[in-house]
Amino acid sequence: MGKRFENLMIWKKSYDLVLQFYKSKINFPSDEKYGIENQLKRALVSVPANIAEGCKRQYVKEFIQFLYIAKGSLSEARFYFMLCRDLDIIEIEMWRDFNNQCNEIERMLEGYIKKLNKSCAK
Numbered sequence: 001m002g003k004r005f006e007n008l009m010i011w012k013k014s015y016d017l018v019l020q021f022y023k024s025k026i027n028f029p030s031d032e033k034y035g036i037e038n039q040l041k042r043a044l045v046s047v048p049a050n051i052a053e054g055c056k057r058q059y060v061k062e063f064i065q066f067l068y069i070a071k072g073s074l075s076e077a078r079f080y081f082m083l084c085r086d087l088d089i090i091e092i093e094m095w096r097d098f099n100n101q102c103n104e105i106e107r108m109l110e111g112y113i114k115k116l117n118k119s120c121a122k
Helices: 009-023 036-055 060-086 092-121
Strands: none
């Protein structure tokens, strides 16, 4: 494919979400250090990582598959954010902000997948 992932707005948005989460200093209970917190970090990091990896695949269809994986990881992260909200680990306003960012990234992923699928159909 040859694209530079750093130039993709969808990668930038998902990377910014990862940075924001890491900088948020959420106070997870000590017994969740290797539970929810770790799973959430892994899911969030997976989104821009899969976009970056997919950019360097040889075929567009391979890139699309990596975008679907990123979309799945994003959905997983949204679940963990919801769980954190319901367990009172994060405040509702912080959850809203993270959830809104996830929704925006999901829409971008869906739009980019559609665009790439159309290019494959030609």
